[in-house]
Structures are given as C-alpha cells and as structure tokens.
Amino acid sequence: MAALLGIVFPATFTGTGKLPLNSRFQRRLVVKCSNERRILFNRIAPVYDNLNDLLSLGQHRIWKNMAVSWSGAKTGDYVLDLCCGSGDLAFLLSEKVGSTGKVMGLDFSCEQLAVASTRQNLRGRSCYKCIEWIEGDALDLPFDDCKFDAITMSYGLRNVVDRIRAMKEMYRVLKPGSRVSILDFNKSNESVTAFMQDWMIDNVVVPVATVYGLAKEYEYLKSSINGYLTGEELETLALEAGFSSASHYEISGGFMGNLVAVR
C-alpha cells in the first residue's frame, strides 16, 4: 500500500503529469489531499497574515510587490489573483489597475476569503472596491478563455495538488501576450541555502507556530518546499503548459523565487 501510495503520490501531486488520474482510487486520493489542504488553510486563516509579517520580518510584502510588478498589471486591466488567500496581492493589483480596472481574487478556502473580505471592508481606498472574491478551484477556473490581462499566484502553485493542470488553466484564461507571475519559496540547488531554509523552518517558524497550536500546519511548509519544483523545472512546466516563454528569478538570497511566463 505504501509503495502504491508512494508511486501515486509524488507523480500525481507534483503535477508532473506523468501519471494520468485515470483510476477512481487516484481521483479519490487527489480529492482527499485537496480537501486536507483546504482544511489546513481554513485553520491558519485567523493568524496567517500576522505570522507572515512576524516570521518574514515584513519582507513578504516586498516579495509580493515584486510579483505584482512582474505581472505587468496596469491601469484599467482585468486581472486575476489565483489562490488569493487573505488578499494581499489582490489589494496590490487593485492599486495597479485602479477603479477603472477589475480584480478577481479566487481561493477554495472560505475562511481565507472571509479574512480578505473583512480587510476589504475595513479599507477606504476606492480602488479596493474593484476586487471581487470567488470561492473556486484553481484546477477548474470558472472563467472563459483569454479573459485576463495578468495573473498572479503567490504561494499557491506549491500547494495545489496538480501543478501542470493549474498552469494549463492559467494559460487558458490569460490573454495572448499577457503574463503570469508566480511567487513562492525557492527550491534551491544550493545546499547551504536549502539547509538554512530548513533550519529557519525547524528552529524559528514551527516553534512560533506551536505557540498558536499550529505546529503541524507549519511543519507542512518544509515537506511542501522539498516536494516543490526548482526554478528550472518551473520554467519547463510553464513551457509544457503552452506558455511561449518562462523565466524564474531567485530573490531574497535564494529563499524565494518568482516565475514569470508569457502566453
């Protein structure tokens, strides 16, 4: 059973697309894993923003600003923030597109979307009114083809259970010539960077999360990064999904990375 799970799990869940989900058992496994992730992000929603600020010393806001800039979103655009969570990038996108533009924030965690909506109501700027929150699945987007002028996805691709399917959905709903900008942890080829990333998670992130009773949820970070794709593999994934070009940029000393792909 473990061997079967082992064979099924990495190929299916890293979205390499090498193992088609053609059996009922595999489909049930995907649904189970997806639900477990949804529950995880529902559970951390109340403290998610504060812990990100605390644990990254506020740096995540810089990384997210970079991701939005790389998306090319501009005044009047119709843009999508995929796996929007509590809405950080959706708010940044709304400042880019302004009141004449439109931002769709999509996530499958109702608790994360509740935080996003509450934050929106507490904020006065008129541009924030152009944001619409949608509870949906990044693997089956409720949008027509070629709709969006830009797409962002921040700390989401590593968490979806089928990455190639997510990339193909982004490709489908993006306008030709437009970009996706995908921010996440960087799965570094440098052993020192990888060691330091693991050390920080083991010795800072998880101990702090334990105070909030969320040790298991934050321990997931380490395994998810170890199971993620390197920058080069992300570029290949984007090209396999149909994008015409893809570049991965390492930031913050190689701890984080941002993939920019053009349709």
Ligand SMILES: C/C(=C\Cc1cc(O)c2ccccc2c1O)CCC[C@H](C)CCC[C@H](C)CCCC(C)C
């Ligand atoms: C915004 C950040 C992470 C978002 C995030 C993504 C996930 O997949 C999670 C999964 C489970 C629980 C929580 C998350 C989650 O919060 C990045 C910053 C927050 C990180 C939690 C902190 C990571 C610290 C780095 C390893 C080192 C940072 C060095 C920096 C230069 C201070």
Ligand SMILES: C[S@@+](CC[C@H](N)C(=O)[O-])C[C@H]1O[C@@H](n2cnc3c(N)ncnc32)[C@H](O)[C@@H]1O
């Ligand atoms: C780490 S959070 C990132 C939130 C936000 N983008 C940010 O940067 O703070 C990952 C988010 O992805 C969402 N997610 C994971 N898989 C998803 C899927 N298949 N469809 C929609 N949302 C998904 C989770 O619910 C969670 O809110």
